[in-house]
Amino acid sequence: MRRLLDSLKQSFRTFDKGMREDATSLIRKQLDEEENVFALLTMGVFSGIPSPPTGVVLRILPYMSREIAVMNKRSAGLDDVFSQTLGTFDID
Amino acid sequence: MTALIVLFAAAFYIFFYFTYGKALERNVVRADGTVPTPAVRLRDNIDYVPANKFVLFGHHFASIAGAGPIVGPAIAVVWGWFPGLLWVWFGNLFIGSIHDYLSLMASVRYNGKSIQYVSGELMGKSSKYIFEIYIYFTMILIVAAFMGTYGALASKSPEILTASVLFMVAALVEGQLLYKTKLPFWLSSAIGVALTIGAIVTGFIWPFIKCPNIQLLYMFQVIYIILAAALPVWFLLQPRDYLNSYILWGGIIISTIAAVFAFRGFSWPAYTSFAARVISGQPSPFWPTVPLVIACGALSGFHSIVGSGTTSKQLDNELSGLFVGYGSMFMEGMLSTIVITSIGAFGFTVFQGFADKIAAAGFDLAKMQTDPAYFGQVGATVINSPAIGIGGALGIFTKSFGQMLNVIKIPVKLGETLGGLWASAFVLTTLDTTNRLARYAFQELVEPIKKVSKGIHGVLADRWVASIFAACFGWFLIAKGGNAYTALWAGFAGANQLLASIAMLTAATWVKKVQKVGKGMLAAVLIPTFVLWVTVFAALVWFLFVVVPVTAAALQVILGGFISLMLVLDIWLMFNFFKSWNEGKQNKA
């Protein structure tokens, strides 16, 4: 009996987590894009994109670990853009 | 009878899941539970995150289930309920589910790269481009096709129109509650579901939004598309997407219960004729044209993109792949089965309700029931005739659905509104989504113009221009093309099946060259691949020579152009396939 309740609780928790992800998947994708752009803009000086004067960049560089990680992820995936975009949208 | 069909379908799918499916898993994919999937190996909590297989099933299924599994079968019933069912069962079993499962697993073995990428790896770079072009065409055509089906439905059903508009409002509210307030998640969700039910009930009781003018509806849809696609995702798209899953699951559960308890025989003809007039009023030979009508539910190229887009990056274990990829497709097959069942059992009840109008339009209702050949000739016209007012494919579905739900004591019109909202919620989401993607695709396409004229490029690449252009293109095809949504639907399905062809060819190449599977199981993949390719090719040639010429002038040029181009690319694709098949080149998985 106990085990049944436990597994029910577990299922509900999984369901809950799943539904929450469902409710935010597109927003998370947008967030990744925003962080990516932010990183590109500030770090762009290292790849030829017009970017803020070095001073601003140097000040915030120490805190940009997440944004840099996202940017690296995106750049690595540039050869397969479709998987990053089409997969998220409901077309069928 | 309804119960019989539904239960048989369930048994069918379950049986083959555990026999055929498991065989595929063991001998073709050779799924190994001990090998870490990309979600585990490359975990970064951005894209690569292992997800619980039930949750992933839910996400994957919700992504692949749209209005497709409803619209397709609802058009196909003009062949009779049996041929459609055959394709939904066996087409799904032998081609569709294998396509979905193998695309997913091939992607998993390629670090979660998309099937497009894998096709480039295995069959040469040009395959990637062919893939892209098919996708663009699919996106343009689906907008036109969906606008057409929704227009046909909503112009004849103020209940459904009202419900869809109110649902939009519900989604807006839900968006605010979920993302802008600190309200507990489940409370906001409950409110959202309540509002959705409210939209349905209000549409039922007080259908205050009426718009019988279908051209006007097309215009509204265009404006809606452009606005919706310009809004931030959290505002409308995301909450609506979220509420859609409740509608989907609710709809499936209610309809399954109703179907099982209906105990109703099928009054709809089982088989009308081989070449019933299904597409654009033309005699459409069941083979090869059925894949142009029933796409999702039996076989759909887009699933390979969804599967290899996000799902493959979230698969927690290779052994979960069967459940998620293969299982979802079977689930969709069940959904389409229920759609056909409801029309099969209650379609004629619906017709009876329109007896006067049918007679006034010059058709013999009694003859339709007794003479299947006659039905095959006139069925589609009756369903689509604005004078009669059933509301097209979605109309016959929603009305049959309403009848079926009446079995479990739900008022007919209410059930109809529910079915209508189910279909339209997905249609509208697809329109919104596709416009966003088409915008991006459009901007890519006009890149080369920069070299010619910066000024013109600046205007074209502006995202409003891109969005309006994409939406208007779709609008043009349906509004100025004579409301020929069956032709546009077939065009879209054709492009979709071409995507499926590439995916299958890629999967077949993968199975042979990388998996090095033995003759027996290889046939299980190769034969469907060829059958698919030949069928789709033949269907599109038929479409080009039989359907296109009878469509409006505008459509002839555009559709004809698209289809011709796709056929040429398809041949090129086959060529690539043979080239890489015969090369001894080994590609690393």
Place this chain on the structure above:
Amino acid sequence: MKTYFFLGKGGVGKTTASAAWSVGLAHSGMKTLVASIDPAHNLGDAFAIRLGDRITHVGDNLDAVEVNIEDMIRAYLDELSVKMKHTYSYMSAMNIDGYFDILKNSPGIEEYATMEAIKKFIALTEYDAVVFDTPPTGMTIRVLAMPRVSLLWTDQLIKMRKRILSTRGMVENVQGKFEADVDGERVVLSSSEKEDPIMQELVSYREELRALRDMFSSEQSYVNIVTMAEDLALFETKRIIESLGKFKIWVRAIYLNKFFAMANPPEEIQGKMEEQERVVGRMKAEIRGIEVKNIPLLRKSPRGIDELLDVYSKYLV
């Protein structure tokens, strides 16, 4: 506090002017600091004292310093490198020192360091006046413009950051605090402006920039051009005034150095003297609102406090 900037090409005499001016100020009772931020330091020579990176007392009320910009750059980058190594542990596996070598030469780093040096000195409240011997004109203009330009960027970045934080907030409302794995460590990504380190940094930097910008444009700031009475120099001077004007920085005085003020000019420099006349005339006509002072060509360059004071009293006030 009052600040004085002496701009001019190399060799035109701005070091002498700034040194003399600082001596004059000190003499009148103001606690003065004269700082050379020109990489080609001459300040020490003007005072006939050895000057270095540390502030040196050179006379009554008067301190002097020659800032080593390159050292400053290296120090900033070292500090940054340490901070980065701490945050990006995986980067230490990569050759991060090499990475920072590139930064040393990145565009704008010299300007940034120079601006930081200026900031540092005007923050020293014990002085009533700070006089700057500036780098060659181009660099100085970029430095003076820097607060405004950086502000434009910083404002944009703040706007973008607000958007990111707002989006994170929306996800948070549904999924709770946003945690992410950043190279092996669980990090909480906040959605609140108060807690986001990047936002905090951007906002505080914006404050500093605003203060600098306002200071450069204020009444308390005196920007002077040291030049010579030659045609080309006139063009240049007008351009400088225009450029600075765009950044709302007003030039107060123009010093025409090495002015030919001889009783009996030799034949060879007749042409030069005519040019000089012409230039002075044009200046009076075309440049309004700015004082023009002549500093005659001196027999020998002034060295030491007394000689500098002499120059100040005779020609600068």
